[in-house]
Amino acid sequence: MNVPSLTLNNGVEMPALGxxxxxxxxxxxxxxxxxxxxxxxxxxxxxxxxxxxxxxGEAIGRSGxxxxxxxxxxxxxxxxxxxxxxxxxxxxxxxxxxLERIDxxxxxxxxxxxxxxxxxxxxxxxxxxxxxxxRAIGVSNFMPDHLARLAESTSxxxxxxxxxxxxxxxxxxxxxxxxxxxxxxxxxxxxxxxxFYREGAHGSTLQDPVIxxxxxxxxxSAAQVMLRWHLQQGRQVIPKSVTPSRIAENFDVFGFExxxxxxxxxxxxxxxxRGGPEPEYITLDKHGIEIPEA
Ligand SMILES: NC(=O)c1ccc[n+]([C@@H]2O[C@H](COP(=O)([O-])OP(=O)(O)OC[C@H]3O[C@@H](n4cnc5c(N)ncnc54)[C@H](OP(=O)(O)O)[C@@H]3O)[C@@H](O)[C@H]2O)c1
Numbered sequence: 001m002n003v004p005s006l007t008l009n010n011g012v013e014m015p016a017l018g019x020x021x022x023x024x025x026x027x028x029x030x031x032x033x034x035x036x037x038x039x040x041x042x043x044x045x046x047x048x049x050x051x052x053x054x055x056x057g058e059a060i061g062r063s064g065x066x067x068x069x070x071x072x073x074x075x076x077x078x079x080x081x082x083x084x085x086x087x088x089x090x091x092x093x094x095x096x097x098x099l100e101r102i103d104x105x106x107x108x109x110x111x112x113x114x115x116x117x118x119x120x121x122x123x124x125x126x127x128x129x130x131x132x133x134x135r136a137i138g139v140s141n142f143m144p145d146h147l148a149r150l151a152e153s154t155s156x157x158x159x160x161x162x163x164x165x166x167x168x169x170x171x172x173x174x175x176x177x178x179x180x181x182x183x184x185x186x187x188x189x190x191x192x193x194x195x196f197y198r199e200g201a202h203g204s205t206l207q208d209p210v211i212x213x214x215x216x217x218x219x220x221s222a223a224q225v226m227l228r229w230h231l232q233q234g235r236q237v238i239p240k241s242v243t244p245s246r247i248a249e250n251f252d253v254f255g256f257e258x259x260x261x262x263x264x265x266x267x268x269x270x271x272x273x274r275g276g277p278e279p280e281y282i283t284l285d286k287h288g289i290e291i292p293e294a
Contacts, residue, residue: 001040001254006236008159009182012136014071014104016231017253018043020188020240021052029055030062032242037063037070039251045162045186045238047075047108048093048291057097072099075108075140075162076125079288081117086124090133095294106138106162109282110146118146119153126156138162140188141279144177151181160184165235166192167211167226168202170270175235187230190237191223191250194275202271210269214262227253229266 005013019041024032029052033044037059046056053074060070074097080089094102105125111118125137140162142150147161161178165171165187178185189195192205205211206222215225223239227250230237239250258266277287 001251003040003042004254006184006234008136008184009157010136010159012103012159014136014160014184014236015041015043016236017041017227017251018045018071018073018236018238019247020045020238021056022047022050022188022240024050024052024055024240024242026052026055028242030059032247033059034063035244035247037065039247041247041251042069043071043073043238045073047077048080048089049075049077049108049289053093053096057099061098067099071103072097073104073106074102075106076121077108077289077291078111078282078284080291081107081111081114081121083120083124086121087127089291090124090128092291092294094133101132102134104136104138104160105134106140106158106160107142109141109287110139110143110279111282111284112146112280113283115146115149119150122150122154126154129156136160138183141276141282143279144174146279147177147181147183157181158183160186160236162186162188162238164189164194164274164276165230166190166195167205167208167229167266167269168192168195168271169274170267172270179234184236185234186236186238188238189275190230190235190239191226193240198275202273208269210265214258214265217262218256218258220256221249223250224253225258225266228256228258229263232258232263
């Protein structure tokens with residue numbers, strides 16, 4: 001099964017369905033990513049701060065799949081922001097991944113209180129792009145104001161903005177802003193992983209009656225319905241799992257279509273409540289973590 005692709009604003013093709021490895025323990029990462037690649041995933045989303053880039057690289061190397069067929073994405077953590085330190089962050093990530101070139105390199109967060117440093121980090125990504133070290137560059141957790149400030153001072157429009165999007169937190173305005181700027185919205189926690197341990201009425205999206213009602217009609221799971229909802233609305237998705245049966249289940253999402261009414265019903269579940277940290281309050285003091293050398 002070939003996953004359909006999305007064309008980024010610089011012409012690079014990215015699979016519409018990728019595989020996330022946040023919280024995948026480093027010692028399990030090789031086996032988990034090998035399973036994902038065997039299942040058919042051709043896009044892996046990791047990050048310097050996840051501590052498992054080495055495992056991702058090892059699985060890619062062992063897979064025997066041609067490097068050109070696998071789209072590798074990683075993220076620069078805020079501790080490495082700054083022109084020279086972000087150039088060096090590429091060396092650290094590429095070294096751990098065992099790759100000469102990274103397909104998509106993004107800034108993991110903005111540093112709203114030190115935006116000059118965020119801009120310097122992004123300028124380093126522009127240099128890496130110009131030098132052919134990366135095929136595309138982007139951002140994550142950037143709000144409309146951050147995107148506007150970035151556009152004022154830099155020349156390359158981010159190819160993607162990786163943001164929290166699931167049925168309980170749709171971020172409609174941000175999605176519209178990304179689209180207006182030609183940025184692909186990449187949904188993190190696409191099946192609402194961040195909601196699973198929440199108490200109260202809008203706890204796990206997996207238990208939601210509307211989503212389960214739609215799932216029953218199509219004889220699919222709640223997770224598959226959520227992934228279809230994103231894909232049909234043009235978002236890229238990167239579900240995470242360490243469980244082989246779920247890795248397979250999340251890949252099996254191209255043989256059915258949700259109706260317009262079903263998509264609208266899922267849109268209606270938005271609570272406006274964010275699960276992840278508020279992007280405006282990310283600071284080096286609170287969130288700084290040293291990223292080891294390769
Ligand atoms: N840029 C950012 O700031 C940011 C933040 C968070 C995440 N991300 C990226 O987005 C990826 C996905 O987000 P996420 O990991 O938070 O959430 P997610 O993919 O929505 O959900 C992951 C959770 O769902 C479980 N699961 C997976 N498939 C399932 C299925 N078919 N049925 C039931 N449960 C299932 C997983 O359990 P098992 O693993 O135990 O199977 C795990 O607990 C991450 O891995 C990472 O690459 C980025």
